[in-house]
Structures are given as C-alpha cells and as structure tokens.
Amino acid sequence: MSTTPALDDTAYAELEQIAARYPQPRSGLLPMLHLVQSVQGRITPEGIEACADILGISAADVSGVATFYTMYKRKPVGDYLVGVCTNTLCAVMGGDAIFERLQEHLDVGNDETTLLRDGDSATISLEHVECNAACDYAPVVMVNWEFMDNQTPSSAVQLVDDLRAGAEVRSTRGPRICTWREAERVLAGFPDGRVDEGPAAGPASLAGLTLARERGWTAPDSGDRAASTSDSGTDTSKLSAASTADTSRAESETIEQETHDD
Numbered sequence: 001m002s003t004t005p006a007l008d009d010t011a012y013a014e015l016e017q018i019a020a021r022y023p024q025p026r027s028g029l030l031p032m033l034h035l036v037q038s039v040q041g042r043i044t045p046e047g048i049e050a051c052a053d054i055l056g057i058s059a060a061d062v063s064g065v066a067t068f069y070t071m072y073k074r075k076p077v078g079d080y081l082v083g084v085c086t087n088t089l090c091a092v093m094g095g096d097a098i099f100e101r102l103q104e105h106l107d108v109g110n111d112e113t114t115l116l117r118d119g120d121s122a123t124i125s126l127e128h129v130e131c132n133a134a135c136d137y138a139p140v141v142m143v144n145w146e147f148m149d150n151q152t153p154s155s156a157v158q159l160v161d162d163l164r165a166g167a168e169v170r171s172t173r174g175p176r177i178c179t180w181r182e183a184e185r186v187l188a189g190f191p192d193g194r195v196d197e198g199p200a201a202g203p204a205s206l207a208g209l210t211l212a213r214e215r216g217w218t219a220p221d222s223g224d225r226a227a228s229t230s231d232s233g234t235d236t237s238k239l240s241a242a243s244t245a246d247t248s249r250a251e252s253e254t255i256e257q258e259t260h261d262d
Helices: 009-019 024-041 045-055 057-067 090-108 151-165 179-188 207-215 236-261
Strands: 080-085 124-129 141-143 146-148
Touching: 009 024, 009 045, 024 045, 024 057, 024 179, 045 057, 080 090, 080 151, 090 124, 090 151, 124 151, 141 151, 146 151
Parallel strands: 080 124
Antiparallel strands: 080 141, 141 146
C-alpha cells in the first residue's frame, strides 16, 4: 500500500512563497491547498496544519475551506481524476449512460479509485460532476480538468483504458493530459510551460462570434459615446470597453483555432 509523502522543506518554502504573493496572506489559501494536494495526493491533517501555521489562522479555518470546495479531496486521488458531467444537458445527451458504463468497466463507484492491476501504469478516480460549462460539447468528460468533448460510453471506456495503460492522451482541444498531481501544481500557481498547447476555445463555443462576423455585427465602440453613469451608478463606458475587449479576445482565439486547423 502506498504511503502519503510528508511535506518536506521544499514544499514548506513553496507554501510560504504562495502566501507572500498576496497583500493579505490568507488570500493564498486556495492555491496553497492545491499545492498540498500536488505533494500529498489529498488534503491531509499535516497539510491543514502547515497552511494554518504559515497564514496565522486556525486549523479549523483551513479545514472549513478544504471541506467546502469539492475540488479539495480528503481521500487519496488516483493518477487521473475522471469527472463525468451528469448535469441536465450532458445527462440528456448521454452523460448518465457514460457514468454508468465507466462504473461498471472500472468496477468503482462515485468518488472511488481503481486498484493498480498487473499491466496497469496508472490508477483512475471516478466522480460525477456538475456543469463543466461546456454544454456546447455535451456530453463532456474531464480528465484532471482538461476537456474531453462529445463523448460516448465507448469512447469514454477507451479513454480510461488508454490512461491506465500509460498511453499519451490529449484533450479533444489539444493539450496533453498530465497527472492529477501535476495539474494540482499548476493550479497552485507553478506553470508547467504548456500554457499554449491547444486552443482556448473550439468552434462550437465561438459559433455566436462566427455568426456576428458573417453578418457584420460588432460590439459598441466605447469611443463613440462619452463616459456616463446610468441610474444605477454603473459607468456605461466601462461596460462598453469590457464588451469590446471580450470580442477582441474571442476573435484572436478564432484566428488561432483556424490557424491550428490549417
């Protein structure tokens, strides 16, 4: 049976480094908990105490945060965390069937982890998740927070089999799937150098933008009107500028996707 590694001097130094990023050190608690998971594979009593000591807060405060968010795990997580969306649209499109098939194929229940069999290179933790905000690609499965779009029961089985066998697996949007602990380290704020792998959005997500470009629709130009304040006190020029910025970013993603496809 594998043992949980202790937090060594390097881990403590990195926890302190995270806390030092913020004017109020307590603001660093969420990424600090991700770092604990990247080292220990879950949130441990030792990790809770370490965060509390560094931030000068109680262990109860840290534990309250760690038990509030489902992204923090109190049980060991496998090499790959496979989450199947079973919210309304994904469920209707086949998410429930995918989850049931994976439970049967992996012989685990929700929030359980496979045993390492002979010939396996990795373990899988399975959970059903609420909306992944990718309804345009339903049904969606996530592996360590990377999207696997338009899945079926058969493709999901092939996915977990490839992961268990140690084969390289890529998200349907491009990035190579790393291990769960590697992903947790990135969420703690330590880049892995692969931020530019794959597009940020796919064609289905940008369908509205494509339609707008075909019909010549554009967001209002903030320079066309003077700054003013609405009855509710909202600066309308700021709203317009934000809308323009969002459109520009989406256009750049579309160009990147088209270049990648070519």
